[in-house]
Amino acid sequence: MSTVFSKIIAREIPADIVYEDELVLAFKDIAPAAPVHILIIPKREIATVNDITPDDEPALGRMFTVARQIAQDAGIAADGYRLIVNCNHHGGQEVWHLHMHLVGGRRLGRMLARPQ
Ligand code: AMP
DSSP: OOOHHHHHHTTSSOOOEEEEOSSEEEEEOSSOSSSEEEEEEESSOOOSGGGOOGGGHHHHHHHHHHHHHHHHHHTOTTTOEEEEOOOHHHHTOOSSSOOEEEEESSOOOOSSOOOO
16 A cells, blocks of 8 residues: 655655665655654555565665664764654554654653653
8 A cells, every 4th residue: 555655755745855775765754853853764665564574674774774874964973863663553653654763953852751
């Protein structure tokens, strides 16, 4: 099932693309949660982490090396940042094309709120 991210890959809808190669695409999140908020996606339509296969390992590895480079280029590598991959409903996933959030540029606080 195609998503809005496939349309971005196909240039059918606009996005602020910051990186592209044969395996992955990276673009600015439309609703940034931090001064730097980039989405890094595999070009293959993988719905969720549950749908990953061993064949996807090159693209998944590339997502990390691209994240590292984008963070360095954005000047946030030394201070630090967070990489997030949400999976399915409990994980808070909203777009069914696997994506890595790269968020930084401010102190992000604890990873998760603890239940009271
Ligand atoms: P998730 O909740 O992990 O599925 O995150 C989906 C992310 O996609 C959200 O942070 C949205 O703001 C972002 N998003 C949705 N549509 C677009 C779009 N057209 N361009 C850029 N980011 C988008």
